[in-house]
Amino acid sequence: xxAVAYIDPQVISFITENLIPVRLMADDPVFGPRFxxxxxxxxxxxxxxxxxHYRTLGFYPPSDLIxxxxxxxxxxxxxxxxxxxxxxxxQRVITEYPKNSLAPEAVYMKEVxxxxxxxxxxxxxxxxxxxxxxxxxxxxxTRADPYRFLKPSAETQPGMxxxxxxxxxxxxxxxxxxxx
Amino acid sequence: MVEINWIxxxxxxxxxxxxxxxxxxxxxxxxx
Numbered sequence: 001x002x003a004v005a006y007i008d009p010q011v012i013s014f015i016t017e018n019l020i021p022v023r024l025m026a027d028d029p030v031f032g033p034r035f036x037x038x039x040x041x042x043x044x045x046x047x048x049x050x051x052x053h054y055r056t057l058g059f060y061p062p063s064d065l066i067x068x069x070x071x072x073x074x075x076x077x078x079x080x081x082x083x084x085x086x087x088x089x090x091q092r093v094i095t096e097y098p099k100n101s102l103a104p105e106a107v108y109m110k111e112v113x114x115x116x117x118x119x120x121x122x123x124x125x126x127x128x129x130x131x132x133x134x135x136x137x138x139x140x141x142t143r144a145d146p147y148r149f150l151k152p153s154a155e156t157q158p159g160m161x162x163x164x165x166x167x168x169x170x171x172x173x174x175x176x177x178x179x180x
Numbered sequence: 181m182v183e184i185n186w187i188x189x190x191x192x193x194x195x196x197x198x199x200x201x202x203x204x205x206x207x208x209x210x211x212x
Contacts, residue, residue, distance in 0.1 A: 023187070
């Protein structure tokens, strides 16, 4: 990371302006075990109480690191129920990095956040519609597949939707790839 | 040359996060 991403001016500017950068050795006797570090680089986003909300592994080129950090920041605010802040960060991934591999997940998380905030199921339908049209090869299309059944059909009365998930019961995939 | 001003103390990182309202970016690295 030192050789590529951390010398990129945009990365330096983004991290300096938006985050508190902390660097620890992977074999730190206290925090290595506390965060179950098994591989480096391990990149985490924490809240100010030290709680982990996002983790990713491996080396990032500059063009991928910033959207990853934006997604992690958004997930942190999502966990903290700060939906407007989360939506804003997910939207930045979608708008500023539409070709990035994390953009489909940002679409999913943004509309889930909108749904939780508004209870309007059209946001869940929008997840499927947008992913299917703009990111048809993404695995996130499959994860959003049930939401296409929420579309009002010709036989459904206006305002009625099928199988609406109860608030707070919506699951979303956690960040993968971390061995425990 | 401008660089990332890494903090090498976990507790200091949290203290600054509380003071600024920012989140913490924690990088575990292996210098070897």
